[in-house]
Amino acid sequence: MAKATAPKTRRGIERRAKILAAAETVMGEQGFPAASIADITREAGTALGTFYIYFSNKEEIFRELVLEMGKVTRKMVAEAIADAPDRLAAERAGLAAFLNFVAKRPALYRIVEEARFVDPEAYQRYFTSFGDAYAAQLRAAEAKGEISPGDADIRAWALMGMAKALGDRYVIWDDVPDIDRVVNEAHRLICRGLVPDAAG
Amino acid sequence: MAKATAPKTRRGIERRAKILAAAETVMGEQGFPAASIADITREAGTALGTFYIYFSNKEEIFRELVLEMGKVTRKMVAEAIADAPDRLAAERAGLAAFLNFVAKRPALYRIVEEARFVDPEAYQRYFTSFGDAYAAQLRAAEAKGEISPGDADIRAWALMGMAKALGDRYVIWDDVPDIDRVVNEAHRLICRGLVPDAAG
Numbered sequence: 001m002a003k004a005t006a007p008k009t010r011r012g013i014e015r016r017a018k019i020l021a022a023a024e025t026v027m028g029e030q031g032f033p034a035a036s037i038a039d040i041t042r043e044a045g046t047a048l049g050t051f052y053i054y055f056s057n058k059e060e061i062f063r064e065l066v067l068e069m070g071k072v073t074r075k076m077v078a079e080a081i082a083d084a085p086d087r088l089a090a091e092r093a094g095l096a097a098f099l100n101f102v103a104k105r106p107a108l109y110r111i112v113e114e115a116r117f118v119d120p121e122a123y124q125r126y127f128t129s130f131g132d133a134y135a136a137q138l139r140a141a142e143a144k145g146e147i148s149p150g151d152a153d154i155r156a157w158a159l160m161g162m163a164k165a166l167g168d169r170y171v172i173w174d175d176v177p178d179i180d181r182v183v184n185e186a187h188r189l190i191c192r193g194l195v196p197d198a199a200g
Numbered sequence: 201m202a203k204a205t206a207p208k209t210r211r212g213i214e215r216r217a218k219i220l221a222a223a224e225t226v227m228g229e230q231g232f233p234a235a236s237i238a239d240i241t242r243e244a245g246t247a248l249g250t251f252y253i254y255f256s257n258k259e260e261i262f263r264e265l266v267l268e269m270g271k272v273t274r275k276m277v278a279e280a281i282a283d284a285p286d287r288l289a290a291e292r293a294g295l296a297a298f299l300n301f302v303a304k305r306p307a308l309y310r311i312v313e314e315a316r317f318v319d320p321e322a323y324q325r326y327f328t329s330f331g332d333a334y335a336a337q338l339r340a341a342e343a344k345g346e347i348s349p350g351d352a353d354i355r356a357w358a359l360m361g362m363a364k365a366l367g368d369r370y371v372i373w374d375d376v377p378d379i380d381r382v383v384n385e386a387h388r389l390i391c392r393g394l395v396p397d398a399a400g
Contacts, residue, residue: 031317033233087394088394088395091394113316114316114317116313117231117314117317124373127368127369131369145396146396147394147395147396148392148394148395148396148397150385150388150389150394151381151385154366154370154381154382154385154386155385155389155394157365157366157368157369157370158362158365158366158386158389159362160365161361161362161363161364161365161366161368162358162359162361162362162365163361164361164364164365165357165358165360165361165362165364166354166357166358166361168327168357168361169327169331169357170354170357173324181351181354182354185350185351185354185355186354186358188350189350189354189355189358189393190393190394191393191394191395192348192392192393192395193389193390193391193392193393194287194288194291194347194348194350194355194390194391195288195347195348195391195392196345196346196347196348197348
């Protein structure tokens with residue numbers, strides 16, 4: 001099947017973005033299997049046929065949302081850690097940025113998790129790409145002596161998992177998330193682990 | 201709708217267990233939406249009608265599998281950490297037991313993750329119950345001075361998330377998982393965090 005064309009006019013770009021935002025809302029609320037293209041265009045306030053100008057099917061717009069989550073989270077974390085003086089400070093800033101993102105776009109977060117079942121390849125690509133970039137940063141920090149030596153890939157995955165679980169429990173499930181508290185506590189664990197203080 | 205009855209005879213118990221094991225295989229492979237009751241009874245080698253002696257519908261057997269994962273993982277982790285001399289040793293043994301469980305029952309692991317979408321209440325109950333038990337153990341360890349002081353709930357969720365992400369990446373995705381290596385590296389992070397050694 002021919003891939004739907006990318007819009008060239010400003011009106012087209014806006015209309016595509018509107019449909020994408022509507023898909024985020026509808027799929028985030030209903031989940032992929034229940035969400036219909038009619039629900040999406042209704043939410044977007046466009047005609048059903050307009051969907052097919054920009055997307056071939058439901059699977060394609062879903063994958064597009066997973067890609068968007070990748071772009072947005074990576075940009076947001078990069079901005080958040082740009083001014084961090086060292087890697088430990090960057091860990092704190094990155095975790096805070098991620099949890100704030102989950103609070104702001106819970107539907108997009110849910111869609112990426114649903115990709116594990118709906119589009120396993122996109123799911124794996126998403127986390128592999130994020131994990132590779134994370135590990136590269138840890139390697140650079142180790143070379144500068146900012147963190148202790150260790151396997152950067154395993155650490156990157158452990159830290160991503162930590163952030164995801166905290167996002168589930170303290171952002172998605174809590175009515176009033178206290179992100180600062182979670183970040184402070186998790187950051188202490190990330191920096192110093194569980195061993196009692198030498199002085200203790 | 202009346203709940204299907206629990207079996208009383210040995211034959212009934214075995215037949216129910218067979219259907220449950222078949223559901224684990226079929227739902228683990230196909231996912232909940234695609235898996236049919238006919239697929240499950242075919243896999244179990246029983247008549248379609250036999251399913252309804254023990255379960256009312258697909259949703260009920262799915263929930264039963266989530267409950268089973270809860271029972272099995274908890275028992276397995278409890279056994280694994282029973283002989284650990286302190287909490288840090290227990291963290292290592294518990295993580296190793298969890299990752300080995302994921303390697304052994306990948307379908308059950310996948311089913312619990314799918315519960316996030318198929319049966320959010322069961323999903324939340326599963327992780328809340330596991331997290332509460334985990335936090336209680338961390339609190340007891342802190343009281344004994346085995347670990348540094350800190351918020352036990354946030355730490356429990358962070359550590360569960362770590363284990364899940366490592367299970368995804370290094371057990372589910374890898375053809376030949378090297379669980380020892382992952383456990384060693386993650387355990388160092390759990391104990392000492394990322395800060396460079398004082399001597400470094």
